[in-house]
Amino acid sequence: xxxxxxxxxxxxxxxxxxxxxxxxxxxxxxxxxxxxxxxxxxxxxxxxxxxxxxxxxxxxxxxxxxxxxxxxxxxxxxxxxxxxxxxxxxxxxxxxxxxxxxxxxxxxxxxxxxxxxxxxxxxxxxxxxxxxxxxxxxxxxxxxxxxxxxxxxxxxxxxxxxxxxxxxxxxxxxxxxxxxxxxxxxxxxxxxxxxxxxxxxxxxxxxxxxxxxxxxxxxxxxxxxxxxxxxxxxxxxxxxxxxxxxxxxxxxxxxxxxxxxxxxxxxxxxxxxxxxxxxxxxxxxxxxxxxxxxxxxxxxxxxxxxxxxxxxxxxxxxxxxxxxxxxxxxxxxxxxxxxxxxxxxxxxxxxxxxxxxxxxxxxxxxxxxxxxxxxxxxxxxxxxxxxxxxxxxxxxxxxxxxxxxxxxxxxxxxxxxxxxxxxxxxxxxxxxxxxxxxxxxxxxxxxxxxxxxxxxxxxxxxxxxxxxx
Amino acid sequence: xxxxxxxxxxxxxxxxxxxxxxxxxxxxxxxxxxxxxxxxxxxxxxxxxxxxxxxxxxxxxxxxxxxxxxxxxxxxxxxxxxxxxxxxxxxxxxxxxxxxxxxxxxxxxxxxxxxxxxxxxxxxxxxxxxxxxxxxxxxxxxxxxxxxxxxxxxxxxxxxxxxxxxxxxxxxxxxxxxxxxxxxxxx
Numbered sequence: 001x002x003x004x005x006x007x008x009x010x011x012x013x014x015x016x017x018x019x020x021x022x023x024x025x026x027x028x029x030x031x032x033x034x035x036x037x038x039x040x041x042x043x044x045x046x047x048x049x050x051x052x053x054x055x056x057x058x059x060x061x062x063x064x065x066x067x068x069x070x071x072x073x074x075x076x077x078x079x080x081x082x083x084x085x086x087x088x089x090x091x092x093x094x095x096x097x098x099x100x101x102x103x104x105x106x107x108x109x110x111x112x113x114x115x116x117x118x119x120x121x122x123x124x125x126x127x128x129x130x131x132x133x134x135x136x137x138x139x140x141x142x143x144x145x146x147x148x149x150x151x152x153x154x155x156x157x158x159x160x161x162x163x164x165x166x167x168x169x170x171x172x173x174x175x176x177x178x179x180x181x182x183x184x185x186x187x188x189x190x191x192x193x194x195x196x197x198x199x200x201x202x203x204x205x206x207x208x209x210x211x212x213x214x215x216x217x218x219x220x221x222x223x224x225x226x227x228x229x230x231x232x233x234x235x236x237x238x239x240x241x242x243x244x245x246x247x248x249x250x251x252x253x254x255x256x257x258x259x260x261x262x263x264x265x266x267x268x269x270x271x272x273x274x275x276x277x278x279x280x281x282x283x284x285x286x287x288x289x290x291x292x293x294x295x296x297x298x299x300x301x302x303x304x305x306x307x308x309x310x311x312x313x314x315x316x317x318x319x320x321x322x323x324x325x326x327x328x329x330x331x332x333x334x335x336x337x338x339x340x341x342x343x344x345x346x347x348x349x350x351x352x353x354x355x356x357x358x359x360x361x362x363x364x365x366x367x368x369x370x371x372x373x374x375x376x377x378x379x380x381x382x383x384x385x386x387x388x389x390x391x392x393x394x395x396x397x398x399x400x401x402x403x404x405x406x407x408x409x410x411x412x413x414x415x416x417x418x419x420x421x422x423x424x425x426x427x428x429x430x431x432x433x434x435x436x437x438x439x440x441x442x443x444x445x446x447x448x449x450x451x452x453x454x455x456x457x458x459x460x461x462x463x464x465x466x467x468x469x
Numbered sequence: 470x471x472x473x474x475x476x477x478x479x480x481x482x483x484x485x486x487x488x489x490x491x492x493x494x495x496x497x498x499x500x501x502x503x504x505x506x507x508x509x510x511x512x513x514x515x516x517x518x519x520x521x522x523x524x525x526x527x528x529x530x531x532x533x534x535x536x537x538x539x540x541x542x543x544x545x546x547x548x549x550x551x552x553x554x555x556x557x558x559x560x561x562x563x564x565x566x567x568x569x570x571x572x573x574x575x576x577x578x579x580x581x582x583x584x585x586x587x588x589x590x591x592x593x594x595x596x597x598x599x600x601x602x603x604x605x606x607x608x609x610x611x612x613x614x615x616x617x618x619x620x621x622x623x624x625x626x627x628x629x630x631x632x633x634x635x636x637x638x639x640x641x642x643x644x645x646x647x648x649x650x651x652x653x654x655x656x
Contacts, residue, residue: 032638052495059492066489069480082621088472140644141635157635164636186636194644201645202559202594218620228593228631228646235589235623246476253620257612258496260626264575268634271514272575275646276626277589283623284588294476302483 011359016328039269078219082281092122115139116210153330266315296349318370340370361387418452514576518629548584563597
């Protein structure tokens with residue numbers, strides 16, 4: 001994954017502990033997530049067939065993943081017939097190599113980019129920079145993040161951790177040609193970005209994008225956006241290169257009727273986002289290249305429980321509803337994909353050998369709110385629990401769990417253990433020693449009764465003899 | 470082994486033995502809605518996005534358009550029936566187009582950049598876009614629109630003027646793309 005995110009220090013508990021102290025961040029996140037939750041609920045509530053759309057979305061994605069090889073071949077054929085070129089990349093390094101060569105072949109040293117998480121995942125901007133090619137982000141939030149030399153903290157609104165005066169500072173400091181009396185009023189900031197980018201759009205010869213969907217049947221790519229920078233990048237330059245994860249595929253044109261309803265309502269809480277662009281192959285004389293990206297997706301696909309994470313359409317509804325994300329923010333997850341979906345996708349794409357990645361399945365209280373709002377019904381809690389079992393565990397913890405399992409497995413053993421605990425209850429400490437202290441740091445040891453319940457029940461005939469007394 | 474072969478092989482191994490899935494399509498498709506209701510709903514939803522909407526009889530469209538445009542230097546695309554187009558994209562004030570289909574439920578206009586609809590650049594660069602939508606082009610919802618559109622054509626779905634909520638989630642209208650969208654519905 002992205003070089004910028006590799007070697008992120010710490011783990012989720014440490015990172016989030018620091019993050020919750022940042023009251024500006026917490027204020028921004030609370031305002032943002034609560035606002036969007038309301039909007040989402042409202043537009044979803046307008047549709048009488050939301051659950052049917054959700055069921056169809058889930059099934060279409062599952063069917064596509066089950067037949068991914070067949071549909072990718074169909075897509076390749078359709079795109080090529082329409083004059084586009086299709087490239088396949090096994091991993092980030094290969095994808096970066098392919099894109100770099102394609103840009104070099106045009107002779108250009110500057111490219112404009114539409115927001116693409118896949119290109120962040122592979123660290124494309126950094127890879128291009130190493131070859132003297134500058135990639136300019138054109139999405140307002142990505143521009144703020146890029147100028148501020150920062151990391152995105154949310155899938156949909158990557159600069160949500162910044163407030164307006166911070167953004168003003170960044171623009172004054174880093175945006176060429178900006179007026180010294182720029183205010184921090186959002187319309188003024190937006191106007192500054194508009195003017196700054198407009199010239200770039202009109203003269204750029206090469207653009208790099210991702211895609212929200214690819215349609216196998218027709219070879220069509222689909223990009224949803226709000227600002228118009230997507231349209232600028234997709235239609236003005238002579239050369240367009242799109243880097244897209246292989247899981248973004250849909251079988252047929254008709255399937256868009258489901259996803260164009262699920263995505264805008266789930267992500268920005270609108271009936272429809274301002275602009276959606278669709279194109280097939282080489283359009284209006286453009287050169288078009290599609291780079292299909294694996295980079296760990298086939299590993300996720302192989303996992304029976306985890307593969308549902310590949311249904312994700314990157315709406316961020318799960319982030320907006322998560323009580324943990326609301327307080328910790330996106331940076332604590334140390335990944336391009338934060339929040340609940342990040343907690344299940346990142347460990348599967350990257351593995352759990354790092355302390356950070358192994359901690360991600362635990363970045364949750366398992367409340368399940370994410371599952372409820374997910375438009376493609378990904379059972380995030382199910383995958384989290386499955387990943388917790390697969391995560392590396394300390395030897396002491398493993399031994400402790402084995403012993404506990406052995407005791408709980410047999411009712412005689414359990415009864416003996418309960419009687420022993422009752423006899424010793426006055427000397428059982430509030431805080432358990434050694435490695436077990438981690439357990440009691442966040443849990444209360446339960447009140448131990450004088451007599452185990454089953455013994456009491458047997459002795460008193462279910463309380464009957466006590467009542468008679 | 471090429472990247473293509475390797476990825477396809479990995480996929481094959483990954484899904485071997487997994488069951489396939491039936492796709493339930495219980496959502497609303499191919500609705501029948503009264504024509505005047507479609508016009509009313511579409512106008513209401515477009516207005517919700519803060520575009521300017523006019524509903525006029527077909528005979529009055531030309532006069533309404535004249536009134537909307539005023540003195541603006543307009544790009545008039547090939548195939549659009551109107552005189553006096555401005556020749557230079559960069560210095561034009563606006564663009565006038567028809568559309569391929571319009572979606573009532575979401576207040577969306579879809580361009581397929583065919584005759585009368587301009588190229589993608591023509592409908593993007595100018596700051597003002599006036600779109601003439603015929604009542605018979607309005608369909609109830611997204612599924613009906615998808616059914617009417619040709620996937621081999623470049624398509625631009627427009628729902629209001631451009632906007633961003635990236636700064637503190639404050640919605641600001643007008644980033645790139647036309648900051649003013651005016652729609653004339655011809656009944």
